[in-house]
Amino acid sequence: MAAVPADLKSVVSSLTSKRKHVPHWYLYDTRGSEIFEEIVRASSTYKHWNHEHTLIQEHMKDIVGNMPSSTMPVELGSGASSKTRPVIEALLERQGELTYVPVDIATDYIQEISRELEREYNALTVEPFGGLFMDGLRHVASRSEPKLLLFLGNSFANVPIDEQLPMMKEIRARLKVQDRFLLGLDMNTDREAVIRAYRTGFTRCPWLDNFIDRLNKDFEADMNKMAFENTVNFVENPADGDTPSYVQQYLRSSTNQRVHLRKLDVTIDFLAGERLYLAEGQNYSCKYSEHQVRRLAELSNFAVEGFWVNEEAKYCVVCLVPNGK
Ligand SMILES: C[S@@+](CC[C@H](N)C(=O)[O-])C[C@H]1O[C@@H](n2cnc3c(N)ncnc32)[C@H](O)[C@@H]1O
Known part of the structure; x- marks a missing residue:
């Protein structure tokens, strides 16, 4: 080969x-990422993009309010970073300047998105990491800044079921008690x-x-x-x-x-x-029930600080805090 x-x-x-299969990440090259973003934003029936965006905006104070100053958002599977923009804006408003680390396998795509974000927000530095989720997290784990780890768009749900708890445990192991983990998950079982x-x-x-x-x-x-x-x-x-x-x-x-x-x-x-x-x-x-999300958190040694669902309980955004060891 x-x-x-x-x-x-x-x-x-x-x-x-x-x-016979292909790794899920192979569906996301630059064009695949663009089409994905178009499809999820355009859907008028399955509105998980809208649900998540609304939940993040509604609970912004709870999400960023408890974070120390000089927080660094790190996002796994960041794609277009479209739902991260309100978080970036809220942190910028509070901190004045900000470093954001998007992690995504679609390297060329997130480099392009990073340049766009830097053009849009003067006080923002973007340090994209092109690669697999956990390689990105390992890459930033030793940084001293408090981290707001984001894993949005139900991307976690594409990880094979039997690897989800081990992944949560590794995420917990790489975060400190000052950090927060914001997870967006689909609950639609219709x-x-x-x-x-x-x-x-x-x-x-x-x-x-x-x-x-x-x-x-x-x-x-x-x-x-x-x-x-x-x-x-x-x-x-x-x-x-x-x-x-x-x-x-x-x-x-x-x-x-x-x-x-x-x-x-x-x-x-x-x-x-x-x-x-x-x-x-x-x-x-x-597609998760509230019980399943809380159980994943508990088994991986996170406490649930916020659990927000949209009106029809079709989507949740969860803020997790690492328990002390
Ligand atoms: C479902 S999309 C979500 C995109 C964006 N976060 C959102 O909420 O719209 C999943 C994203 O994760 C990336 N991705 C998929 N598997 C990955 C992996 N194993 N490691 C790193 N990135 C991955 C894809 O390129 C894509 O941008």
């Missing part, structure tokens, strides 16, 4: 593994609404088309968009149990077909009906 950059090697291993939001049926989904374009470009491949169908399941789990409900999303091969990755001289055979999952784990995205 010499011709493939190191970060793409895991994509090939995933595609050729027994359970089956029809969820499936409608994630499925575009036979009409083309520009975001998934972009993923296939990326794959064809990165690996000089010949994957045919029209020969795969976007398919969505919703797996419901009891709200009082510890396992969240989740969306499972995959492309289903409509025929027996062979995809060539010419750059590597690798072929991948798909049987009619075979699935190509769009995430490492079973869950493409999770």
Whole structure:
């Protein structure tokens, strides 16, 4: 695999593994990130962008009010940073100047967003980190500034379910008691609404088309968009149990077909009906009950300082404080 950059090697291993899949982060190159932002902001039925944005604005005083001065916001999976802007503004107003560290796998995209933010806010310094979530957190962990760690847009829910608690525990271990962790999670378990939001049926989904374009470009491949169908399941789990409900999303091969990755001289055979999952784990995205969020916090040694839900209890923003060891 010499011709493939190191970060793409895991994509090939995933595609050729027994359970064919791509790492979820591979859906977010610059174009994928732009399309994602357009889709979530435009949705008039599944409004989780609006819910989260409103909750952050409504509870801004509670979020930043208890933070020490010289707080440094660090954001995992920052994307367009569109819901972080009100936080940046509130901290700037209070502190006068601010350093913000967005962490995201879509390196080129967040560099562009960082330049935009710096142009917009004179007293803001942005230090983007292009890479995986936890590498970004490790990168800033030793910094002395009090941190407001943000993990918004239900991005945490794309982490494989069995890796979520270990990830929370590592986050806790890397924060100090003065820090805060703001987590935005989707609570919408209305089956029809969820499936409608994630499925575009036979009409083309520009975001998934972009993923296939990326794959064809990165690996000089010949994957045919029209020969795969976007398919969505919703797996419901009891709200009082510890396992969240989740969306499972995959492309289903409509025929027996062979995809060539010419750059590597690798072929991948798909049987009619075979699935190509769009995430490492079973869950493409999770939907949580309040019990499940509180349980995750408790098991990873965080106290819940704020738990804010929108009117219809479809989305929550949670402010967590590290418990003393
Ligand atoms: C669901 S989007 C959320 C974007 C933004 N925070 C929001 O709320 O609209 C997830 C973001 O996480 C990034 N991402 C996905 N997996 C990642 C990973 N393992 N490490 C770092 N970034 C990742 C994507 O590039 C994308 O920008």
